[in-house]
Structure formats: C-alpha cells, structure tokens
Amino acid sequence: MAGVGGGNDFQWCFSQVKGAIDEDVAEADIISTVEFNYSGELLATGDKGGRVVIFQREQESKNRPHSRGEYNVYSTFQSHEPEFDYLKSLEIEEKINKIRWLPQQNAAHSLLSTNDKTIKLWKISQRDKRAEGYNLKDEDGRLRDPFRITSLRVPVLLPMDRMVEASPRRIFANAHTYHINSISVNSDHETYLSADDLRVNLWHLEITDRSFNIVDIKPANMEELTEVITAAECHPHQCNVFVYSSSKGTIRLCDMRAAALCDRQSKFFEEPEDPSSRSFFSEIISSISDVKFSHSGRYMMTRDYLSVKVWDLNMENRPVETYQVHEYLRSKLCSLYENDCIFDKFECCWNGADSAIMTGSYNNFFRMFDRNTRRDITLEASRENSKPRAILKARKVSTGGKRKKDEISVDSLDFNKKILHTAWHPKENVIAVAATNNLYIFQDKIN
C-alpha cells in the first residue's frame, strides 16, 4: 500500500498510546497542545487542567534493534492554575493553549507554556547524581562544628535515581487583555512573540515586566471590529520576520525592521473567495486556525476549517497548493454550526523535510498529504489498532450514495472524537497525535 511521507513502501505503524482508557473522559485530561522539542528527544503535552507532561525518548537498545526508542514519562508538573480576574469578574482558564520549546543551551531543557493570559518559562532539569562526603555538613544535612573537623575530604558524586524537577523561571503576565492564542520563539533565541485576538507582543526571554506591542488591530470603536488575529509565528531563520493570520482567512507578513509598530504589513496573503460557494458560514470556514512556517522558511501552511493551504512567501495572491481535508463536511455545515463543531481549531504540521503535511479531522481521523506525489492518506487513532507495530490501515469516508466495504459514511462520523493537535518529529518519521485525552505515537515501518 502506498504511503505518505517517504516512498511507495512507506507505512505507518502504531507505537504507543498514553492516557486513560476509560470511556468517561475528564475535561481536565483533554490534551490541548502537543510539541516535540528541537531534537525530537522530548515530547511535551499540555491539557485543559493546566498540566504539562513531558515524555522522553529512550535510547535505542541493542536488545531490540527493530523497535525505535519509546517515549516514557519524563516529567509532570502543574503549569497553570485557574485564576480569577476580580476587576472584570472573569475566570481565567488554566487550559494550556500552547507549548513551545526553547533551544537547548545547557543540560537543562526549557519551554514556554501559556494559558489565556499568562506565559511561563519552565526549566526542566534532571539530577541523577548526588554529592557525598561534604566537609561542613553531615549526611543528613546538619552542619558540623568546624572545630571538630580534623581532616578534609573531597566529595564524590554517586549515582542516584533520576530526579526531574521543573521550576518556573519566568512569568510573563499582565500583557494581554484578550485570549492568548499563540506563542512563538524567535530564531535569535532571545525573544519570542505572543499573540491574542487583537494584539501581538514581543518579549525578551529574560525580561518579564516589559513587552513591546508590535501589532494592534483593535479598532478605535469596537463596533467596527471585523476580524481578529487567530495565530502568529516567527520566521524560522529571519528574526525580523513574522506572520499572523486572521479570522478573515488572510495572512500578514511583517518585518520588524520597517517600523516599531507593524500595523502595516509587508506582505498580504489572501486567496479570492469563490462567489459560487458562498453560504451562511463562509466567514467561519475561511477563518484560519493555524499557521506554520516550513522548516526551510520558504513556505508557510495555513489551516482553515475544510482545507490546508501551502503558500509560497513570494506569492501573495493565492496559495501554491490546496488540500481538502474533509470536503464532505461542506454540506453539513448547518449541523456543525449547531453543535459548535464548526468552531473547532485544527492545527497542522510539516514533516522535517517539508515534503509532507499532516492535520486532524473527526472520528479520530487524521490526514497526511505528500506534497511531491500528491498522494494523501487518512488514518485513524483508535485503541482497536493498538497492537505494537500494527500497520495502520487507510480509512475512507464514503461521500456517495453507495458505501463500499470498510468505508464509513459521513453520518456515522463521531464528531466528539476530534484530532485538533498533531506533531511531527523534526528529523524522523515519528508522529504524535492527540485524540481527546489519549496521545498516540506512530512511527514508520521501513520495509
């Protein structure tokens, strides 16, 4: 079976699943963000309960050469707590909206996690050695009387059980009136941006009491509001360039060298709307839910409700590629509006080589598109396909009247099982797919 992501013999296999098996899903356990770090060694998830769970890949063992390293829990900590804004009488949710890893600069790992209002920088460090043989204190920590010390010794490092601790090193608060939807670390490794519905702020990682507002689309009269910012990202190589997407389906690329306030974009990406496809919900389905630069920095990808579009940064008037994720939902928009599914914000991601893209859908389906071969595949994250190294079978949704065997009809789709968050290992064909409260890890099986 032809696969997506690398060659005709490529196939995806089940590797692991994390999370409870219970049918009753606690709201707090729903995964709200997934992110690999720069090396792919660590995989972080955030959930609606404000917790962050970090998985670490085990080193490949010689005993089982065919099985890649598995991801096991490395650290778990409570990143955000529910808060209450007394001035506005608003509860601030603890849900983790985004996690972004910082480049590793020493033995410790750092990441940024954010809820609706506050961004935190966490340092995750591990200790697997401890020192013994101090001169000035006993083994239990009590100070020794200096007059009783008759000899000196050099403390030695002894191995201990690995202890991972996460500590909040910076808290970036009180800079956003509206709900934060994005954070993005800049390529200079010193600054990062955060975006809410109407503003984008630029921070320095070391400075918490000050941030620069670089985009402000709030109109003087709120009644004139026509669009909001939905996502923002820094360019992977050019530290002066960033993009932000809007609810109107447009993307603006800004150059911070041009002005302190980047209200005037350098580039404006918009595809003209097809007037024949106009419906009550045209504005909703054109709203961009995610924007991601390619690793090369030459392309960017946007996700709206029904499609994924790849844009060449040098061409503003239309995308270079458009992939339909679940076009069969176009005739169901009324129902999806009633049950609020039309407001779901799907994310998208590139593979390391920028040759394939992945995004989620309903019924625990997720889709992959190979940009070179133009092949696409629909796979399912389910417990039924959870045998180790089981090959994932391609799924198909029948749109016509006659349903073939193994196809599923549109009306049978479970819209409560949605895959909003996916991540692709930066170097290898390993993917992490968040299905409600479970995290599935799939990897390739090279024939």
Next chain:
Amino acid sequence: MINTTECAVDAQSLISISLRKIHNSRTQRGGIKLHKNLLVSYVLRNARQVYMNEKYAEIYRMQQYEEVMTVCNEIQELNPLDLAEDCEEQRGDCCGNGGVSEPASLCCALLPVSQLVAVQSAHMQPPSACSAPLSLQSDEVCKETEPSFYQSCCAEAYPVSNCEFSPVNNLHCNKTTVLDLDTHVVTTVENGYLHQDCCASLQQCCQGAQYSGKKRKVDFEYYISDIEEVPDFTPCKRAKFEDCSYANSEHLDTSNISNLISIFGSGFSGLVSRQADIEQALALNGQFCSKQALSSLGAMTRAIVAF
C-alpha cells in the same frame, strides 16, 4: 448572493440559534470568546440578509399584486358584474390557498406588460406571501414593546384581512435613499426595483410607508448620528510598560457595554435580562427574539462584538 439551497435550516432558525449562542457565551467559563462571537455575528448578518431579501421580495410581490388589484377595482367600477368575481377569486387564491399557478388572467390582460411580469412572478411564489400571517402574530407581540425605530416593516406590511397598500405608501416606496451602516453602501430603491443591498432599504422603505415624513427623517438622523459618533480616545500604540497602557485603553470597553445596551434597546434587554422571555422565545422556536433582533440587526452585528 448567498447560496441557501444546501442548507435545510432557514434563516430564521439560524438567527435564533446564533442569538442563543451569544447568550450562552456570556456564562461560559473563561470569559467571552471574542473570535467565536465575531464569527457568530457574521452568521447573523448573513441570515439577516437572506431573511430581509425574502421579506422584501414578498412585499414587492404584494405591492405588485395590490397594484393589480387596484387597477382591477377601478375596472370593476366600469363593469362590476363581470370583473368583481374574477378579481375576488384571485385575491382569495393568493391569501387563502397559498398556491396559485395561473395569473389573474383577466386583470393581467388589462395591465401594461411590465406590471404583468410582476404579477406573474408574484403569483408564482404565493406561499411566502400567505405564510406572512403566521409570523405576523409574533410581530404583533413585538410591536407593543419595541420602540418605533426598531419596528420591522414586516410587522405592518399586510394584515391578514386586508392586502391593500395605500397608494401613498407606494409613492413613498417608489424612491428611497438609504445608507447601509454595515457596508457603508448608499442604496437607491426606485419603483420597487433594488439597486444594491436591499436590507437597509427595506427597513427604510417600510418605515417610511408607515410613519409620517418627519418621523422617517428622525430615523435617518438616528443612523447618521451613529456614523458620526467618533470617539475622541485613541489607544496608545507605543512600546511602553504594559500595565499603564492597558489601564487606559480598556476603559473604552466598559463604556461600550452601555452603548451596546442603548443600541439594542428593548430587544437586547429582552434577550438578556428577562429569563422568562427567553424561555418563551425558545419555545416559540426563537421567533420572538429573532423578530426583535431582525429589526435592529444593523447595529447588532457590530455591537455584539463590542465587549
């Protein structure tokens, strides 16, 4: 032009669903989601446009029909025995059966060609005209509580028993200039033919049809004053300590909430404060609230996001 064929849910249902979503969003955890409510307001606007288009088309057809009947009545005076029956039949068909496939042959034969076309089109789509009485009943309730500005033309358009429009009203509707506050498009309606967006012209036309000229001018001035209202506050946009900048700029939000209430008037307060009305509205399939909202949706689609 919105393609509504794919959607089985009609515009009215969408409006009531959208209003319910906006109402529910106020009690959701985490505060009001600006993005979602903005998108809902777009659906409201689209549904309103379709709804108003349909209503306007109905009224236009009724106008044409009434013109025909007026001519028929005039002709009746010439030959009361022969023509009265035919015209009564046609009128009864339109208002009673809800399904007329043949035009009023005798009346049409006496009409100029342009009016004949209009009458034919009116008769080809009679159900909407005859379904008006059902919506009228809830409109009657709305009429009592709404301020005059917000009355939709549909409330006064055609009582069940009397399908006539006065010639004076027709003259009012012959040429009307309206400024649409959402799109800032100036629309001129001449002889019942629409040049641009018909939503605002529909309101203006029928408000003019029912009220004195002076009052209509007041309505227009209301809209004009709304446009000219320029806030004298400009949000600070320099890089600065965020604490003090937000203390200033967000003051505008709280003052906008009072503007919101004043714009909505009784329609919005009926939606938010009176729980019993909401339950009744939901029982009536949302028609109560939607009717109130429809007439003031020009401000509503913007004001919804002003929080």
